[in-house]
Amino acid sequence: MRDGELLAFAEEERFVREKTAVNRYPAHAVKFCLEYGGIDITEVTSIAFGWNAQKYAFVSGGSQMEQFYDSLSKIYSKDVKTLASEKEILLRFQPERIESTLFQALSEVGIRVSKKSPTIQYFSHHHCHAASAFFCSGFASSSILTIDGSGEETCLALWEGRGSQIQITERVELPNSLGWLYSCFTEYLGFRPYRDEGKVMALAAYGRPDTNLERVFDKVTGLVESFPFYRVDPNYIFYGRHSYGRRFTDKLVTELGAPREPCFEVDQVSADIAYQLQKRLEDAVLSFLRHTLAKRPKNNLCLxxxxxxxxxLNRVLATEQKEGLFEGFFIQPLSSDAGTALGAALLENYRIGLGRHVPLKHLYWGPNFSNDEISGVLRKSGVKYNRVSSVATEAAQLLSEGSVVAWFQGRAEAGPRALGNRSILANPTSSRHAEAVNLKLKRREPWRPFGSSMLLDAADDILIRSEAAPFMIQSFLVKDSFRKQIPAVVHIDGSTRPQTVTRENELLHEILEKFRDLTGMPLVLNTSFNGLNEPLVNTPDEAIETYLGSDLDALIIGEFVIKRNGTSPSDLDS
Structure with missing residues (x-):
């Protein structure tokens, strides 16, 4: 950010080609942001960090977090793995270590930090989540719910935002963590914790109630009458012996049996466990909000x-909004820990007197490439390509004919969702098209649903209780009259995860209008343009490499088209 204005946002994973880039300092992302803004490192006055490392600083008698962990040791039994994990965390967040590791990472990408290096300002993790939501919501005032695995000692918090101020009103500390709970069962089901929770959410829709599982889950989690109005028993998660995994204990295995293998086809036992988990999460969050929001004047809610x-979960909360629990509802689409970078920067701007609200209208803050740059890469690659007068017309025609199209345009979108600039697009009117996307590129579990991009002005015709949803962060139930017409983007529970599109993304909007003219359908299947276990493509080279390594029918990149069957019908030049 410069002078309170958001210029660029990018995640390290896109540059190092490692999904989520766990525990890597964002040196390449910083380099891109500085270059895009035309800023030299010597002009940077401060670096905002979305974790309060001061709580980890070694002092006489132990750091605040060391004392916190010790207090939990007096209550719970910790095995060697848990103690080692806590020690590693205490070391990782030492302020001196953060500074030296960050500046070393920057130097490795050519950013030399002088002795007068920028000051690092540390902010609490949940405060950053709260700031990223409230200051980007467009609300003058709002309640704010932040909820994750943990940030320092906090795992859930309720805040009040008004103007430039954000104040915490309720705090839930470890080990009563719903994020821990979800990651525990993600690993138990054979998936990767803190990465594959979306798979578990999708699998839950195939599950069904089971009285035996309900009795087990009653031991692990449930609702209570006192604050925080839910409970999580950590003896099934982090506290106890870990013979089978890092995030669940042997006690859980005693109750449920041997850990599950990740299922490529739907496994009913795994689906039933996922169903229980998802329901318990929704019940816990609703219980907390109903009890805490009832004590205050009705307001908006940020998440x-x-x-x-x-x-x-977001669909369930949106239903509560309609029923009057709160007024406006804003979900920060950058809700992962990557979004705390934005929240920390916004808080630092307020600290130095440059603060402002930055309502999010789009997420296109990443790298972009000119047609000259793209054509140079195309020529170097040796692929046959055509330049066309209207890429939107070309894309709509191909989609109407059943082709699966890779689409690379403009600035890359931030966050985990493809929002029409680094996307795979397909015709939503047949489940065969969803199968084709999987076969041609994604190679993921067939029970996982695909998202959709639809014209905002058509959303009321398609969705129950529709509203603007530009960030693909909430699911909606599809009206019965449309479910059979668009099976490629409707999940087993009758829902879709849409991106409602306006002229904020002019090219995607044009595709949808032209596709509607050709087919009568104002939406397309939209999923991320990436290979298996990779982040979204970031550059023309990566787009071409991913396309050539797939069976996709076409790649439309800038003004250029590559097709499996050679030339384009609207060829202008080659």
């Missing part, structure tokens, strides 16, 4: 933190 990426 952030990793758990806010659960689009089924």
């Amino acid at each position: 952030a933190g990793g758990v806010a990426l659960n689009c089924k």
